[in-house]
Amino acid sequence: MSNELTQRLNQSLRLGDIFQFAFEELLEMFGADYCCILHMNEEKGGLEVIACNHSSLQNEILEVGQGLGGKVYTTGESLIMSNYIDNPNTTSRLMNATGSQSLIATPLSVGGEVRGAIMLAHRDAHYFSYDNYRLLQAMAGHIGLAVGNARLHAEVRRLANRDSLTGLYARHYLDEEIKERQSTDFCGCLIVVDIDQFKMVNDTYGHQKGDKILKEVSEIVKSSIRQGDIAARWGGEELSVYLPLMGVEQAVNVAERIRKRVMNETEPNVTVSCGIAEWSWMDERVSVESLFYRADMALYKAKNNGRNQVIVDTKENGGGVKGLPHK
Known part of the structure; x- marks a missing residue:
């Protein structure tokens, strides 16, 4: 026995x-x-x-x-x-x-x-x-x-499954979670968050201060989302948040909350740009890679439009972007 x-x-x-x-x-x-x-x-x-x-x-x-x-x-x-x-x-x-x-x-x-x-x-x-x-x-x-x-x-x-510096999930964990959610849920949104001109922060204040800023932004992201949402470090100064069963309008509200808090609560003050992409069960082909690509393209547009703003990807005509500039 x-x-x-x-x-x-x-x-x-x-x-x-x-x-x-x-x-x-x-x-x-x-x-x-x-x-x-x-x-x-x-x-x-x-x-x-x-x-x-x-x-x-x-x-x-x-x-x-x-x-x-x-x-x-x-x-x-x-x-x-x-x-x-x-x-x-x-x-x-x-x-x-x-x-x-x-x-x-x-x-x-x-x-x-x-x-x-x-x-x-x-x-x-x-x-x-x-x-x-x-x-x-x-x-x-x-x-x-x-x-x-x-x-x-x-x-x-x-x-x-965790990033050692920020305490957020690692990207591979986020990828696996999104794939799992896409097999059971009917919709979801991905937000990619990038700290604007982060190289300048490192060059001006040093890398230790840069790490501190990255931690501050990560804490703001974690405290701005629901318990079931998943925040990860995508790489470098880029973070990402997956919002299960959330539509794009709600995702914009989340991204705006993060953007405003970062602008007001970081020391020294930095800003972030956000790109958002959504998927639903009605999409012909849903993949983690395409979701990240579309969110990244929206982020790229936000950067080119002057930073410190939220841009939403639109799926018409193979994926364009529409801006929601907030200064």
Whole structure:
């Protein structure tokens, strides 16, 4: 059973799969009625019930230190309880909700740091033996190692998909996302954003200041779009934003918001030019390359028209541009 658990854990590097595998195997291995796996969620500020076969507890957020699971997490010490009813000063949502009497629990450690807790419960009193208690501790080590590998893999993927200077997505990630969206969505818009006369900024203030400006503009772009939109560094001083399921008029509003904020919030002040291209399911041929090409041509027109403006590509006659100059 131990080998089977380890093999199943190593089948995937997805955190959700690992917790589900562990949950299923532990229930079978120990003959428990209930299994509850808690994992620290910093964003939500507590221990999240990541896997549990009692529906009322699934996805609940528990305060650190609350209940028996919180105690195991806080103290970092394993726990065995033979008869819950004999411990009136102890409270546990899992035990109360399921009417269980026996419990074994152990901290879930990842890379030497306690990141959660594993709890197994049974309705009968005195169900779990001391050997069960020690075995769960051993199994938690295997699970923690798998969770650590999954977290490391996720971090490597995150870094591979991000630009190190700006924190925006890398262009290859944006390309893949647009292709994926085009297979499921019915429309979308691409904005290409270019910092005007960026070479002059570098020549005047130095490359460190130029990097600072690029970061400032990137932060403005990120904070000017929706959660589901994708902002990437296209290359050099050019950034790009893909807006899923958004029409061109809305995209112009987004681009204008970015343009105005850059003009007013950067130090030293710089401006940006924006080119916009859209696609829809009615287009005969949709490709990421053609979408970028059309947005880039609109950007080129914005540059030639005097910079600090938004230009929208039009698809008539093979792709022209129409200007929306804003000075």
